[in-house]
Amino acid sequence: MTKINNVFSKNHWAVLLLFFAITSCERELSDEAVFAEFPANGDVFTDAFSAGLDYFPFVGEGADPEAFSVVTDEVFEGNAAMRFDVPSFGNGFVGATFNTTVKRNLTGYDALTFYAKASQAATLNDVGFGIDGDINNKYLTTLSGLEISTNWKKYVIPIPDASKLIGEAGLFWLAEGASFDGDEGGYTLWFDEVRFENLGTIAQSDPAIFSGQDLTQQSFTDSSIIISGLTQTYNLASGINQTVTTAPSYFTFSSSDTGVAIVDELGVISVIGEGTALITAIIDGVEARGSIQINATGGLQSAPAPTLPQANVKSIFSDAYTNATEIDFAPGFGGSTTETALVGGAGDSFLSYANNNFTGIIFNDTVDASALTFMHIDVYVQEAGTEVGIQIRDIGANQEIETNQFTGFPDGDDKDYRTDLTNLSVGQWTSFEIPLAGGIANQKNNLGAIIITGGPNFILDNIYFYTE
Amino acid sequence: MSEIKVTMKHNHLYKSKMKSIFTGCIAIISIGLLSNCSSDDTQTVTTFDTLIIEDNFDIDGAPDPNLWGFDIGDGSDQGLDRWGNNELQYYTDRTENVKVENGFLLITARQEDFQGSNYTSARLVTKGKFDQKYGRFEARMRLPYGRGMWPAFWMLGDDNDGVDVWPQIGEIDIMENRGQEPTIITGSVHGPGYSAGNAVSKSFILDGARFDTDFHVFGIEWGPNYINYYVDNKLYNQITPADVDGEWVFNDRPFYMLLNLAIGGSYVGNPNDETNFPQTMLVDYVRVYQK
Numbered sequence: 001m002t003k004i005n006n007v008f009s010k011n012h013w014a015v016l017l018l019f020f021a022i023t024s025c026e027r028e029l030s031d032e033a034v035f036a037e038f039p040a041n042g043d044v045f046t047d048a049f050s051a052g053l054d055y056f057p058f059v060g061e062g063a064d065p066e067a068f069s070v071v072t073d074e075v076f077e078g079n080a081a082m083r084f085d086v087p088s089f090g091n092g093f094v095g096a097t098f099n100t101t102v103k104r105n106l107t108g109y110d111a112l113t114f115y116a117k118a119s120q121a122a123t124l125n126d127v128g129f130g131i132d133g134d135i136n137n138k139y140l141t142t143l144s145g146l147e148i149s150t151n152w153k154k155y156v157i158p159i160p161d162a163s164k165l166i167g168e169a170g171l172f173w174l175a176e177g178a179s180f181d182g183d184e185g186g187y188t189l190w191f192d193e194v195r196f197e198n199l200g201t202i203a204q205s206d207p208a209i210f211s212g213q214d215l216t217q218q219s220f221t222d223s224s225i226i227i228s229g230l231t232q233t234y235n236l237a238s239g240i241n242q243t244v245t246t247a248p249s250y251f252t253f254s255s256s257d258t259g260v261a262i263v264d265e266l267g268v269i270s271v272i273g274e275g276t277a278l279i280t281a282i283i284d285g286v287e288a289r290g291s292i293q294i295n296a297t298g299g300l301q302s303a304p305a306p307t308l309p310q311a312n313v314k315s316i317f318s319d320a321y322t323n324a325t326e327i328d329f330a331p332g333f334g335g336s337t338t339e340t341a342l343v344g345g346a347g348d349s350f351l352s353y354a355n356n357n358f359t360g361i362i363f364n365d366t367v368d369a370s371a372l373t374f375m376h377i378d379v380y381v382q383e384a385g386t387e388v389g390i391q392i393r394d395i396g397a398n399q400e401i402e403t404n405q406f407t408g409f410p411d412g413d414d415k416d417y418r419t420d421l422t423n424l425s426v427g428q429w430t431s432f433e434i435p436l437a438g439g440i441a442n443q444k445n446n447l448g449a450i451i452i453t454g455g456p457n458f459i460l461d462n463i464y465f466y467t468e
Numbered sequence: 469m470s471e472i473k474v475t476m477k478h479n480h481l482y483k484s485k486m487k488s489i490f491t492g493c494i495a496i497i498s499i500g501l502l503s504n505c506s507s508d509d510t511q512t513v514t515t516f517d518t519l520i521i522e523d524n525f526d527i528d529g530a531p532d533p534n535l536w537g538f539d540i541g542d543g544s545d546q547g548l549d550r551w552g553n554n555e556l557q558y559y560t561d562r563t564e565n566v567k568v569e570n571g572f573l574l575i576t577a578r579q580e581d582f583q584g585s586n587y588t589s590a591r592l593v594t595k596g597k598f599d600q601k602y603g604r605f606e607a608r609m610r611l612p613y614g615r616g617m618w619p620a621f622w623m624l625g626d627d628n629d630g631v632d633v634w635p636q637i638g639e640i641d642i643m644e645n646r647g648q649e650p651t652i653i654t655g656s657v658h659g660p661g662y663s664a665g666n667a668v669s670k671s672f673i674l675d676g677a678r679f680d681t682d683f684h685v686f687g688i689e690w691g692p693n694y695i696n697y698y699v700d701n702k703l704y705n706q707i708t709p710a711d712v713d714g715e716w717v718f719n720d721r722p723f724y725m726l727l728n729l730a731i732g733g734s735y736v737g738n739p740n741d742e743t744n745f746p747q748t749m750l751v752d753y754v755r756v757y758q759k
Binding site for chain 2: 198199200201203204206235237239241
């Protein structure tokens with residue numbers, strides 16, 4: 001992905017020059033001073049890679065780079081098609097993006113279309129466009145659960161708002177694999193005539209945030225909330241209402257009171273004052289279903305002050321103690337959706353988690369808890385029913401976190417203890433004393449990480465190992 | 469046929485349900501192509517230009533009572549339970565279902581419990597107020613969308629004060645649409661021996677556009693022994709006595725117009741949870757011409 005970088009800078013200069021012209025001469029733009037535009041070529045793969053297109057398998061995430069090939073023995077039209085061999089369960093997955101070296105201007109199109117067939121009826125995990133590291137996948141668009149039949153058939157992925165796609169490099173991506181034993185795998189997928197088209201039949205825009213729900217959330221100053229459940233739905237010529245998952249940047253968000261909450265283009269709501277604010281969104285002039293009302297009540301109260309002496313404690317995250325190790329609280333695990341932030345002021349800081357599926361706190365140095373018996377943690381939640389899963393991991397003598405990628409359980413010399421933090425009180429801190437039990441009862445001299453699941457939104461403080 | 473200069477538009481898409489309908493025209497089209505290949509490729513779509521009546525829906529409120537009446541209910545009062553097609557709506561004349569606003573007639577289908585039905589809508593008829601034998605009948609409309617929507621602009625023959633019954637009176641469907649097919653409309657005739665599922669029909673498919681996002685003109689030009697069907701500036705079908713498997717009942721009586729938005733039933737299928745309500749059919753104008 002790093003090779004895609006040299007074109008945008010050219011455009012940068014065009015913008016700067018224009019700005020200069022406006023400010024220095026105070027004249028109207030002349031007809032000649034048009035913005036440089038990227039080519040409007042809509043072709044992705046017809047009989048060959050279109051101009052500048054390249055293949056980038058998700059090798060880092062475990063995708064099989066050999067799974068893709070261009071074939072001539074099974075095509076819809078012309079003389080070549082794309083082929084993906086989806087491995088059987090446990091043998092990796094098909095995952096790749098097809099990006100161009102020269103970005104494309106896709107504003108004249110309304111859909112990505114392709115013909116596809118599979119060697120057996122299959123449900124494609126994800127397919128779409130907009131993976132573009134240069135712009136942080138700003139316009140990522142994903143169709144999940146697309147059913148592919150064993151005959152060549154045309155599929156349509158509507159563009160949420162094409163006016164945004166003035167310079168897009170990520171033209172096509174997919175991820176498909178057997179995600180459990182018994183899920184389809186060991187079969188073949190073919191794609192042909194992959195291109196952006198202006199069908200003229202993509203209509204009845206029906207965007208949504210928070211999956212169309214109108215939410216209310218108690219919040220506090222300096223916290224942030226991620227807008228989730230972002231989708232755009234269009235009615236296709238086939239009569240189908242086709243929903244795609246969209247990146248936040250297709251939306252324009254607004255706050256009814258910008259003294260209480262503001263929203264950035266990545267869909268992050270920052271609470272900045274006390275009061276009430278309603279957050280809504282539009283795509284291309286169409287109001288999205290769903291909203292969130294923020295009721296902000298000032299700053300977050302402090303967690304209960306720890307009382308144990310420092311000598312009894314090896315601290316991971318607490319303002320009350322000297323910490324035993326540096327930590328990485330945003331490890332960026334592949335597939336993690338978690339947004340973690342350090343909030344609050346000096347001497348009274350918290351770890352705030354939003355949209356969590358799984359993440360972790362990685363210890364820079366392992367902690368020897370042989371003489372310790374419990375882990376303390378304080379949790380603050382704002383939504384009833386929130387539960388947080390905690391896995392205390394001993395990473396063993398080899399000092400490496402080893403996890404079975406299919407089961408999620410410790411591998412090699414790793415051990416862990418898992419527990420769920422439940423019955424959390426809304427709007428106040430709940431303290432837990434977790435025994436160092438289970439798999440780590442007799443192996444806790446190399447504690448290296450705390451894996452955190454569930455939520456999805458919660459705040460943590462005062463994480464430390466101790467003995468009474 | 470000779471008065472219709474037909475040259476094939478390259479983007480004129482159609483599918484024929486009745487192969488025989490068009491075979492008679494092929495030869496003429498070919499001649500047209502040969503003789504007119506140097507001229508422009510526009511069709512002569514209509515030839516009846518004497519305006520008889522028009523409603524441009526310029527006065528807000530209820531539709532003009534001098535032209536439009538209403539069929540009310542679920543069909544049982546008319547002896548047509550569920551309007552003969554298992555339709556789900558209860559027709560009313562309430563402003564929630566029908567009104568003129570900002571230059572358009574709005575017929576709105578709603579999902580609501582009403583008089584034992586789950587949906588309400590409206591059906592306007594010119595019966596007893598306006599009918600005419602032969603002529604050009606057209607309306608400019610924007611259709612609703614979604615599974616189960618069945619908008620229609622159509623005509624029925626005068627029933628001679630109840631003496632004659634359908635299908636003997638004849639039915640000319642200028643435009644019918646299934647809401648789940650936003651690019652397709654169908655024009656049909658029904659008569660004795662060729663009614664309901666055996667109607668003589670042909671569909672017209674819009675290329676790169678939809679009937680629910682913009683206005684389109686749906687019309688027929690009807691004369692002795694022929695009915696021509698058009699959408700916008702495209703003539704897509706002609707039905708003559710040779711095309712129908714029974715008596716041609718379109719030379720002997722005047723016909724009146726109907727505009728309605730039905731919901732569900734045997735023609736279109738019922739709405740599902742993807743169907744958005746309410747749905748509104750907009751009519752910009754209705755015009756009738758004579759030669």
